[in-house]
Amino acid sequence: MPQLIVNAKNTEKRIAVIENKQLIDFELFRPSEKAQVGHIYLAQIEKIDKKIDAAFVNLGQEKGFLHLKDLPASFVNTQGARLLVQVNRMGTKTKLPLVTGIIELSNAYFVYMKGKSYISVSKRIEEQEKIKLTEIMSGFLEPEESIIIRSEAINLDKEALLHHFKELQQQFSNLVQLSLNKKQPGLIYASEDLFFEKVNRFIHDYQTDDVVSDVSFPFATKILRDDDIFETFQINTNITKLFQPVVHLKNGSSLYIEKTEAMWVIDVNSGRFSGDFEKERTVAKINLEAVPEILRQIRLRQISGFIVIDFIGGMSDKNHDKLLLEMENGVRAERITTQVAGFSKTGLMQLTRRKKEASLLEVTSETCPSCNGRGHVNSSLTLAYELERELRTHDLSSLNFILIITTESVLSAFLDLGVLDEAPIDWEIAEEAIPFYQIARVE
Structure with a gap:
C-alpha cells in the first residue's frame, strides 16, 4: 500500500x-x-475576445483568463459583468491564471459544482450502488448544480447524504453573499x-x-x-534526480527529458541495454519497459500540456499497437487527466496532460543569466573570434594599453588564432567556470 x-x-x-x-x-x-489553484475570486470581465471565445478578467491584484465555455449557462457574459470564478491553473511568466465560472467545492463525500447540471459517481463504487446513489442525489439537485459522488458516500444513509450535500450548498451560498457585499474585484475564498x-x-x-x-x-x-x-x-536523493535531464533505467536504457517553449520532449535511448534478442524484439522490449518510468517521471516532475515521446524506431506495426495500448492502460491510473493522442506520421507518440499548476522545473528554477535559458553557453573559440572582431573596431596603432579580463580557456583559444600580435594587450586571468572575456580598459 x-x-x-x-x-x-x-x-x-x-x-x-x-x-x-x-x-x-x-x-x-x-x-x-498570487492566484493559487482552488482560490475563489469576485472577478470583473474587462474584455471579451469572440475570436478565441474567451474573456480577460480582473481579479483585483492580477488578471485572469476565462474560456467562455466555462461559464454557467444562465450567465450573461458582457463587458463589465461581475461573477465568481475559481482558479483552475496557476499563472506563469507567459500566461495568466486560468479561471472558471464553474465553482467547485468538496468534502469527504461529494465534489459539488455550481454552473453545470450532471451527476457522476466514483469508479470505485459498484454498479448497483451507483444506480441507488444517483437516484437519491438527483432528487436533491437544483438547476445548474452538479455533484461527483465519492466512494466514501456508500456508507451513508439518505439523511446523512442530504446533510453533507446541504453543507456544500450552504458554503456556496455564503460565497455568493460575500461577493454581493464586496465593492471591488478581489479574493473571496482562500483556505488557510x-x-x-x-x-x-x-x-x-x-x-x-x-x-x-x-x-x-x-x-x-x-x-x-x-x-x-x-x-x-x-x-x-530521489528529488535531486528530478532536476537532471537524464534518467537511467535498471535495464541500462535511459530517458532524456527536456522542456521547450511549446512542449515537453522525452527521448528513449537504448544506452547500455543488452539482450540476446533480434533487433526488433530488443527495441520493442526497451520501449515497453520505458513506459512505466515515463509516466512516473511525468508525475514526479509535474509535467503537463503537450508531451512528445520519441521511442526507439524499428518496431513492427504489431509492437507499435502494443506500445500504444501499454501507454493507454498506464494513463488510466493517473491522478491528473492524461490522454494519448497516438503516434504522429513521423513516429512520435503524443500525449496531453491537464495543467493545473506549474511544473517542478518552473517552480524551482529561473532563467540562466549566462545562457538566457538556452541550456548552452558560448564556447571559448566562439568568444575568441568575438574578441578579435571587437578589438579590430579600435585603432590599435594609436593605443598604448588594453586590459582584457578573461578565462584561461578563452585566452588560449585567442592565442591559437595567431592574430593581433602587435596589439598592446595585458591579460588578467579570471577563475570562472563559464568562458568569458571583458575588455576592461583601453588607453
Missing part, C-alpha cells in the same frame, strides 16, 4: 508518496500572494489549510491510511519529529 510522507514544519511544505521504497508521486507547496487539503486529496487518490508527518494534523497516523523527515525516508 502507498505511504504518504508529509514535511510540513517548514515554510516550504512537501508531500511524497512512496510504494515498495520507490518515490511514485511528489508535490511541494510554497505560500504565495490549502496544503492539508492537498494532503487529503493525495490520501483519497491513493486510497492510503498510512500518513507519516513531522507535525500533527487530523490525517496523520504517525508523527516523526526528525530534523528532516525526507532524509529519514531517503527521499531527498
